[in-house]
Amino acid sequence: MSKFDSYFLMSKQDILEYVRENTELFADSAALCVTEIGNGNMNYVYRIVDLISTKSLVIKQAGEHTRISEDIAVSTHRSTIEAEMLIHVAEFAPDYVPKVYQYDIVMHCIIMEDFTDYSIMRDALLNYEIFPEFSNQISYFLVRTLISTTDLVLNHIEKKKMIKRFLNPHLCEITETFVFTEPFHALSKLNSIYEPNMEFITREVFDDKKLQLEITKLKFKFMNHPQALLHGDLHTGSIFVKDNSIAIFDHEFAFFGPIGFDIGNIVANLIFAWFHAEALLAGENQQDYLNWLETTISNTIDLFIVKFREEFDKRATEATAKVDGFLEYYLDHIMKDTAAYAGIEMMRRIIGMAHVKDITSLPMNKRIRAERVMIKLAKYFIFHSKEMKKGKDFILLINACLLNNE
Secondary structure, rough: OOOOHHOOOOOOOHHHHHHHOOOOOOOOOOEEEEEOOOOOOEEEEEEEEEEOOOOOEEEEEEEOOOOOOOEEEOOOOOOHHHHHHHHHHHOHHHHOOOOOOEEEEEOOOEEEEOOOOOEHHHHHHHHHOOOOOOOOHHHHHHHHHHHHOOOOOOHHHHHHHHHHHOHHHHHHHHHHHHHHHHHHOOOOOOEEEEEEEEHHHHHHHHHHHHHHHHHHHHHHHHHHHHOEEOOOOHHHHHHHEOEEEEEOOOOOEEEEEEEEHHHHHHHHHHHHHHHHHHHOOOOOHHHHHHHHHHHHHHHHHHHHHHHHHHHHHHHHHOOOHHHOOOOHHHHHHHHHHHHHHHHHHHHHHHHHOOOOHHHHHHOOHHHHHHHHHHHHHHHHHOHHHHHHOHHHHHHHHHHHHHHOOO
């Protein structure tokens, strides 16, 4: 009989005992040290290092409540979703996700590869680091992992079985509430609005009935369009970077939804980095960094389209999808969704509970300005999403919106 035969939230000492008792991943003589490294809202993440061999692993355990509030309960089943998603993604992009060494369905914890020499991409971008290969890498990851679970490639019966397997109602409900509902309707007063912009946001968002309609359409598409198996929470805070390699983590929000949701989140978070640099850098350094970010945003979109076409040509099995004009129709809708969901992500990170350091770290006057321009930009993305077909369309809007709001 072991104390790990039933679920409880482990402490650092418990983690040491758990590794010793339930795994054979370290030698008996290992001098193990445990450090908590997670700073997310729901999970508890620890690094275990053998001080003798320097071998290290990460244990991620799902808590029953968010770390923001004990009043917000969350399903521990998300750890099963994450473990299965990591294993699934590794079939198509093995170098882009941490290896899963062990998953415990009782303790709801995953033991996985440790990326000790990587940085969180958001932090790296706040330090104005450049990653020349990022657009090539992230577009590869997106295409390889997304197209594999569409009806273009996957047998329709198998896809429906996968949809059932990756049903993730509790995590989807969090997204539906904190991404699509509260930031735009404030039904439960869960938003966190920067006070100097309260009047502006009330006028531009809460009082804009046309915007409310478009957001509702996007919410219902999110809930009812199982196009492909998504990461579900893909942003610069869930990407490790190092020199010329990246690794994607935090797959617990995985579910079947519209492809543009994942791409739009990446685009929006690169735009946050753009506005941070635009506000704080000066002179030649600023222009060089903004140019790189613009190229990265544009190339991420354009390379996604190119690689998606290539994968479609190699792997599509659905005969009717090969009708002339259908692939263009399919990609146009992905780009439309990308723009619209990027707009949603920009606004909810300004209005809702979960802000980003890119913006909150700005001095008062610069933050006021950045938030206002991004709200306007987000609305352009949503209202003009049908016109967004290539990377340059996104960049032109960013610069035009900044110019028009000076």
